[in-house]
Amino acid sequence: MSRRDISEFTIRRLSLYLRSLRELREAGTEVVSSRQLADGSGTTPAQVRKDLSLFGSFGKRGRGYQVRELLETLESILGLDRQWRVALVGAGKIGRALLGYADLERRGFRVAAAFDTDPEKIGTSHYGVTVRALEELEETLRAEQVEMGIIATPPAAAQDTATRLVEAGVTGILNFAPVKVDVPPEVTLRGVDVVLELEGLSFALTSDVAGGSRREPGSAAGG
Amino acid sequence: MSRRDISEFTIRRLSLYLRSLRELREAGTEVVSSRQLADGSGTTPAQVRKDLSLFGSFGKRGRGYQVRELLETLESILGLDRQWRVALVGAGKIGRALLGYADLERRGFRVAAAFDTDPEKIGTSHYGVTVRALEELEETLRAEQVEMGIIATPPAAAQDTATRLVEAGVTGILNFAPVKVDVPPEVTLRGVDVVLELEGLSFALTSDVAGGSRREPGSAAGG
């Protein structure tokens, strides 16, 4: 069972367990059962145990899991026991909202640089990050050892942005633009599309002549 | 095959096909094959045909699908042949970015009202929407016949917000707060969690000693 064989579904759920575990740690809880983790992340106890068992045995039978220990284990599995340096391309409305999103830094994702093409925006600072000219992208990313990029440009610029990010050494990209973006196979790409999510709600509400929730496979809804 | 039996995976892909079809329409293309749709949305031709076949027969063998016709069919299936009225709760950084997101209106989602608790924000207008006091939520939503809600409050307020939205008649909710939110079974809930997506990238980049892309099941990456 190599890390490569772990499914996307499992990884999403590990993040959800982590979210629960952080809350439990804040609350001072020391031990947690698979049932509690399942309740806190919208899945089943068997699923929790199966997910964890892919990586090892972390619990005690009859007792459960140590919150602090499991939390550190999951952080380590997900590669969160370090800081990631992230570049943001596109300092528009969503880009600036992300610059002000303190959870990124708190969870280990430091926005090390931001870029835009708009002369009005270049040179301005937002939440401690100064917006640079797009031309400086490659140089800056190599100097700052950035490994992840966030695309927050208009859709028309998304593919070019992705290509340049990859060219500059980035191997993980989060894309907010609602267009298909191609990257080489060694680069990991995830997309967030707000309209697509709303369209999913539209379908559900249209189907429901009289209501009905729909399962969201692989990850609990509610995140 | 009732609409209720259609999987979340299929629905996400239908949205992606729609995205491709809109581009094709702009480009003036009249006919499209399952292969082209697959290429444009990161899936396979067989998957496209299987997805569409769940709802009917829309193509011509040996030829393909009429772009305009299929586009209208998919919009109708997804319930997008109407306008949806949406309420936004939390007019902070991400909330205001969403108010300025013109694609929402363009795709049929009108933000009919926005709410906040901060006296400094109440009464201000953003992109044509005036922020109201949270107290006015129930009354306004009923008056405006709002059916969907977007939660953009701090995590601590998310569950209360969801409860109030449901109480006010909303049956579809999009949650941006990184916490689990419970709603009654007749309400559909989707969550967007940026940190969770980045954590997924973190895992992929950590696994890859020497690169390797990872499949995103159910929907093509790149959105």
Added chain:
DNA sequence: GTCGGCTTGTGAAAGGATTCACAAATCAAG
């Protein structure tokens, strides 16, 4: 120390989703 109640870890079974593969249909060329 052992009994009873719990909870994990995990093979096996069940349930879904995707891919395969091919008959049926369309169309253009001759």
Added chain:
DNA sequence: CTTGATTTGTGAATCCTTTCACAAGCCGAC
């Protein structure tokens, strides 16, 4: 009209995920 190149629609097969169910292990009570 026939042939050949396409492309759809779909049952069957494959692949993957989730759920089941239970032996093994832990803990506190007595």
